Amino acid sequence: MARTIPDMGTVALAVTEGMLHFELSVAYEVFGSAPAGVPVTWYDVAVCGPGAVRVGRFLLQPDHGLDRLPHADTVIVPGWADVEEEPPADLVDAVRAAHEAGARVVSLCTGAFVLAAAGLLDGRRATTHWAHTDALSARHPRVEVDRDVLYVDDGSVLTSAGKAAALDLCLHLVRLDHGPSVANTVARRLVVPPHRAGGQAQFVATPVPARDDHPLAALFPWVIARLDRPLTVEDLARQARMSSRHLGRHFRAATGTTPLQWLLTQRIRRAQELLEATDDGVDVIAAATGMGTAATLRRHFNRTVGVPPDAYRRAFRSRSRPGPYDSPRHRDAPGRVTGPGDGTGP
Template sequence: MSAGSVAVVVIDQDVPFWDLYELGVVCTVFGIPQPDLADPWYDLRLCTVRPEQPPPPGPPGFTLRAPWGLEGLEGADTVIVPSVPEACVDGERELPAELLAALRAAADRGARLASLCAGAFALAAAGLLDGRRATAHWMHTEALARRHPRVTVDDSVLYVDDGQVLTSAGVTAGLDLCLHLVRRDLGAHVANQLARRLVVPAHRPGGQAQFVEVAVPAADDRGLAPVLQWATERLDRPLTVDELAARAGMSARTFHRRVQATTGTTPLRWLLAQRLARAQSLLETTALPVERIGELCGLGTAANLRRHFTLHFGVTPTDYRRSFPGPV
């Protein structure tokens, strides 16, 4: 598998503090070599619209010196817009025409395009989200839908993978999307190892809610996190919600509500996502037969694994395995 090249677009070289978060996420995931996971790692290009011009005055932040202009988008496998200036979100300032043209040219030649948070406004202004489902930070989705009515804006998800074009919500959702791209490029095992190094969840599905009732378990909610960890270590077992609830010291109804509030999904859907992630890792890193993998990830038979795997990933386990060089 090849990591490829990633061009990151910085609209202005003067970057306010709050926009550095998304930019930092992209640079952390794609810009730090991980030779033990994949060698070569991604080739990161930090690009700006007009490198020869001084940045306009703006709020306190940092001034970046991007080594690339928009020519850095040419030939890039992936183009990411981590943010746009607040004035472009409010409609007080138009995005540079040369940027929109460069994004359209990248799309026309088949590059993958992604946005984090308000970066969706750049893709939308270029017409790349027309007729597509997309998302942004929930504080910006109303403005995105109003200014770009041909875009189907979904403010209830972390990120949207629409094939060639992907969009995400705020900082942590942007990290989820970047790890999702690594997962698409290099597989679940590499993405999981990278997530572990970053001390973040290995996989949050894009359909998980942006804004959940409780983002982090309450301080006295000692039963939930340990029992979810306990479950991930025993995926080969036929786990039930009643069993997990009892281990957490809760009723099944309370456990269901706590998991839904914390993760944005139901206990059974969360458990299925963990089982499928385990199956991906085993397919990538072992030569075990599909029947045995079905047993180890708790999906039982090979037929059951194939059904769920194909439904979620669009390919059979066997076809997925062929995409990887196999265990060493």
Template structure:
């Protein structure tokens, strides 16, 4: 496979977890073409956790990378001003067709470079107001996990960086490979970027009934008709309580979650089997081939046949 180079930009005050996310997801694997490196203007770099980290290459690495990722900074650690050499290097790389990505408050670096002007973008919910105030030319999306603007992508806080990086793998290599990586790192199931980033009660309180088992049960039965009434009975709740608790745990509704899961299964079936479009539609719970085509057109702007043709042998190289 053609090599796809990923460069992670290490800046003073960065959050180590934000750096670790792309290093883990884009680590070299037999089924992927990724090569990843850490670059920056200085070495060593002092993280916001108080320890220093060696950087293996300089900003020149941005010229040879296909994807550039800017990690975020912990609360209170946003450095000002950002190095002008870094901002110039990001602009130059983007002008040359590189894909540029930020995790969490790394969006401030892209905004300072002017790369987000006129685009939709997001960041950690605690810094939404600050991003909007400091960069009025940016269309700030407040309640999303990540925003995909083609060759510029931004994510909300910390764990949303996992969602965004897996989304990139899904774009590059398809759902099967992305799901393999997700399972390998024990990540949550695929979450669409449009879900809300701030979930009021993401973890069940002691004695409460979490819905993880109900969701796992549903994932084993995506090809069957599933209703909110069935799911709520499985969870042992009233429909109203189930709907409220489901939104608290996932940031979306049961029906939206089911649709996302069924689309994910349909993509895997198209990539990994030679089943007809009718069979894929049936087995994924999307009903008819016409309905499957409708949802592929709406969500992916393509057809099931074109998707299968693209991801049966497509690998990322250069701009995606």
């Protein structure tokens, strides 16, 4: 189906009776208004439904009918309240038609049941809220249900676990479309971490304690300011005024990983930012991130991110300068991204 310029960057929120209001609100908050000062063309959000629908305790009047979905770049299906019931046929048909027309289709939480009913998850990895993964697997045995991730990016079809994981996936979409710096700006506006622990492939997590009184609260910014230096666990323990063993316990509790792995994660993330925002060579970036040599950076970057630094730069430098045709359907899918968790955490 041909697309016109006004359709580029359209995010359609597919709603019907029985949708969960939290996931719908998350998607509208992320895509509905541009963060201040970002040099990109923001999304045009269309709320689409069969007519006035009740979402939670609220009566919602959609802007468009479900027939608008096939004209959108991205279609988002929020959580479906009653997973024991089959989703409405008109919604299922519209979501299937949107995918066939080339839209990127996304489910938040139990919205995966709608995608599965449309046949979009057959033969794919997918996830949903941990409390409903067994039901999804039983009802749709051709779906490879992953119970232990925050979200799954399978290219043109993406699914998230429950509640807060919906926000993680929405921020991931912004990263795909506009790059890490814009996604981080959105995350700061929402006062949430830019990416939760466990991200793989294109993105790397930056877990930090949520409380200012956490024993490591002062250590994290100290480390971030010194990523170009050859820091050791002993250096971190000395700065935190605790033993290396005690430091390791606090790190595991706060981030789910070890001090050295967390430090490597920060170095890789800084490398991503420099690759996107500067023209520095890989050797310069290696020095700026404490990797030492370009070969070391390439080895760790490729293993962690899934692509070489040069390939990452080519993909994301172009996304940081979007033009009128810079939309998901004009790009190659970046691959699969997953993260551990049940979708119920903060």
